[in-house]
Amino acid sequence: MKKRTNMKKSFCNVFFLVAFCFILSHARKIKPEKPCKHLTVFYHDIIFNGTNTANATSAATANPTQLGNTNFGMLVVFDDPITKDRLLLSPPIARAQGFYFYDMKDTYNAWFAYTLIFNSTEHKGTINIMGADMMMEETRDLSVVGGTGDFFMARGVATFRTDTQQGTAYFRLQMDIKLYECY
Numbered sequence: 001m002k003k004r005t006n007m008k009k010s011f012c013n014v015f016f017l018v019a020f021c022f023i024l025s026h027a028r029k030i031k032p033e034k035p036c037k038h039l040t041v042f043y044h045d046i047i048f049n050g051t052n053t054a055n056a057t058s059a060a061t062a063n064p065t066q067l068g069n070t071n072f073g074m075l076v077v078f079d080d081p082i083t084k085d086r087l088l089l090s091p092p093i094a095r096a097q098g099f100y101f102y103d104m105k106d107t108y109n110a111w112f113a114y115t116l117i118f119n120s121t122e123h124k125g126t127i128n129i130m131g132a133d134m135m136m137e138e139t140r141d142l143s144v145v146g147g148t149g150d151f152f153m154a155r156g157v158a159t160f161r162t163d164t165q166q167g168t169a170y171f172r173l174q175m176d177i178k179l180y181e182c183y
Ligand SMILES: *[C@@H]1O[C@H](CO)[C@@H](O)[C@H](O)[C@H]1NC(C)=O
Pocket: 049, 050, 051, 052, 169
């Protein structure tokens, strides 16, 4: 009887050791420079101005407040094309659907939450992204918080860079999407 208990105990010890090593080896695998999936795409946003109905891809659904001079409180909802290259009219490889709002009273700064929806022969699924877009910075890191389909359970970082800005009419962002969990 005693012998059996000892055997059980030592079996447990071995089991925990193996489990611990497994967790440790997996926890160490994440390296910022080594994503398991990497996509660089371009996001095009044409804001509705009252007349450009055919071409607009986003619209302000809440006006800026009087707090400061940098659109504080303005909410923009978008359904924007995502392309592989910089050209607005290239065939979209995905859509970006979500919103951003301006949230600083002394500088232009926005907060984004959106889904990249892929429905092509290359990729099917979604990637969900959210975080602060500190527009004055050369690059900004937002979080990839989840995904579905080809991007099942995705997690990682989406690095934004403003590629061009044409007044209030149009802007283009480069989105460098690095996933560190791929299944
Ligand atoms: C809206 O945008 C279109 C296309 O860029 C432009 O032709 C038009 O003048 C703009 N309208 C206003 C009110 O700014």
